[in-house]
Amino acid sequence: xxxxxxxxxxxxxxxxxxxxxxxxxxxxxxxxxxxxxxxxxxxxxxxxxxxxxxxxxxxxxxxxxxxxxxxxxxxxxxxxxxxxxxxxxxxxxxxxxxxxxxxxxxxxxxxxxxxxxxxxxxxxxxxxxxxxxxxxxxxxxxxxxxxxxxxxxxxxxxxxxxxxxxxxxxxxxxxxxxxxxxxxxxxxxxxxxxxxxxxxxxxxxxxxxxxxxxxxxxxxxxxxxxxxxxxxxxxxxxxxxxxxxxxxxxxxxxxxxxxxxxxxxxxxxxxxxxxxxxxxxxxxxxxxxxxxxxxxxxxxxxxxxxxxxxxxxxxxxxxxxxxxxxxxxx
Amino acid sequence: xxxxxxxxxxxxxxxxxxxxxxxxxxxxxxxxxxxxxxxxxxxxxxxxxxxxxxxxxxxxxxxxxxxxxxxxxxxxxxxxxxxxxxxxxxxx
Numbered sequence: 001x002x003x004x005x006x007x008x009x010x011x012x013x014x015x016x017x018x019x020x021x022x023x024x025x026x027x028x029x030x031x032x033x034x035x036x037x038x039x040x041x042x043x044x045x046x047x048x049x050x051x052x053x054x055x056x057x058x059x060x061x062x063x064x065x066x067x068x069x070x071x072x073x074x075x076x077x078x079x080x081x082x083x084x085x086x087x088x089x090x091x092x093x094x095x096x097x098x099x100x101x102x103x104x105x106x107x108x109x110x111x112x113x114x115x116x117x118x119x120x121x122x123x124x125x126x127x128x129x130x131x132x133x134x135x136x137x138x139x140x141x142x143x144x145x146x147x148x149x150x151x152x153x154x155x156x157x158x159x160x161x162x163x164x165x166x167x168x169x170x171x172x173x174x175x176x177x178x179x180x181x182x183x184x185x186x187x188x189x190x191x192x193x194x195x196x197x198x199x200x201x202x203x204x205x206x207x208x209x210x211x212x213x214x215x216x217x218x219x220x221x222x223x224x225x226x227x228x229x230x231x232x233x234x235x236x237x238x239x240x241x242x243x244x245x246x247x248x249x250x251x252x253x254x255x256x257x258x259x260x261x262x263x264x265x266x267x268x269x270x271x272x273x274x275x276x277x278x279x280x281x282x283x284x285x286x287x288x289x290x291x292x293x294x295x296x297x298x299x300x301x302x303x304x305x306x307x308x309x310x311x312x313x314x315x316x317x318x319x320x321x322x323x324x325x326x327x328x329x330x
Numbered sequence: 331x332x333x334x335x336x337x338x339x340x341x342x343x344x345x346x347x348x349x350x351x352x353x354x355x356x357x358x359x360x361x362x363x364x365x366x367x368x369x370x371x372x373x374x375x376x377x378x379x380x381x382x383x384x385x386x387x388x389x390x391x392x393x394x395x396x397x398x399x400x401x402x403x404x405x406x407x408x409x410x411x412x413x414x415x416x417x418x419x420x421x422x
Contacts, residue, residue: 030362198371206366
């Protein structure tokens with residue numbers, strides 16, 4: 001197995017004081033303890049590595065040797081012991097006696113990982129992977145496999161993708177989910193998607209994950225949001241960009257256009273006389289809401305374009321020709 | 331400034347104001363899984379009413395009863411376990 005640096009495992013610098021190592025170990029051990037992650041082999045393996053790192057780094061003597069000899073510190077320790085037993089201490093350490101490697105960093109040496117008493121210190125009880133609370137509140141009077149098999153364990157969290165339209169992301173939505181239960185029955189569940197969700201937002205639905213074991217609480221359901229594109233709007237962060245059209249007269253003489261919002265409202269936008277085609281107007285705080293940040297709602301940008309008449313009446317043509325002749329520009 | 335918008339979700343800064351906990355404590359609770367955010371987006375975790383109630387419980391345990399956070403963790407998990415057992419019993 002590839003050796004993983006003990007300091008990296010515990011996430012502490014090489015000069016970390018003892019207290020910091022202890023704190024890091026306790027934090028990681030709680031997080032990766034098999035009782036907290038039932039059935040998660042990866043967490044269990046991680047937990048073992050954390051224990052191994054702590055076993056070495058929390059002991060000043062072992063830590064000193066680890067710092068000096070790296071992952072093969074224990075081989076050096078055994079060599080020293082053998083030298084002392086043979087009555088020839090002080091001999092230079094012969095790496096070749098241990099697996100043929102030529103020094104620290106060569107072939108890795110595997111040794112035991114979890115020491116039972118370490119776990120008892122932390123979590124109590126005779127069983128290494130015991131319940132966190134047993135040492136605080138006493139044994140449950142059962143032992144061995146039967147006890148372990150009946151211990152309540154929380155169900156696993158489940159993820160489910162959910163697609164929402166931009167309109168739904170803007171105003172919020174509800175979704176009716178159909179869930180297949182282990183007994184074959186179907187359960188319907190209405191969940192609320194709050195306004196302001198974005199691509200990748202995760203909405204937790206408490207208690208709707210996998211059922212717990214032996215009476216343990218169920219896991220949670222996480223809805224992973226994907227926002228569908230809307231041809232009318234381009235989303236840039238919290239801002240929305242859209243295009244609206246105005247008559248030539250409105251752009252020339254001034255007036256008003258309606259700007260639709262994703263939730264179906266129509267906002268009146270005043271167009272000043274002499275507005276150029278393609279001018280962008282900002283409608284403050286009419287863009288995407290941000291969940292939990294009401295004061296930071298985005299803006300809605302409306303790009304105004306001229307809508308030219310396709311057919312002119314004789315009178316319109318006459319007036320436009322007159323306008324062209326009187327041309328004040330160019 | 332309104333602390334809650336129509337979504338009913340709160341960022342960490344608003345959560346801190348409502349619960350009276352420090353942001354470090356709120357983040358610790360999230361990191362240790364004592365409180366599972368109702369929603370998470372690119373800006374971080376958001377709390378709903380259920381999570382706020384749980385964080386208020388953390389405040390009572392830490393500030394009123396003087397229990398440290400590691401102790402709070404044990405108390406909360408025990409309370410969860412009791413709640414689950416009660417639910418289980420009620421179903422029988």
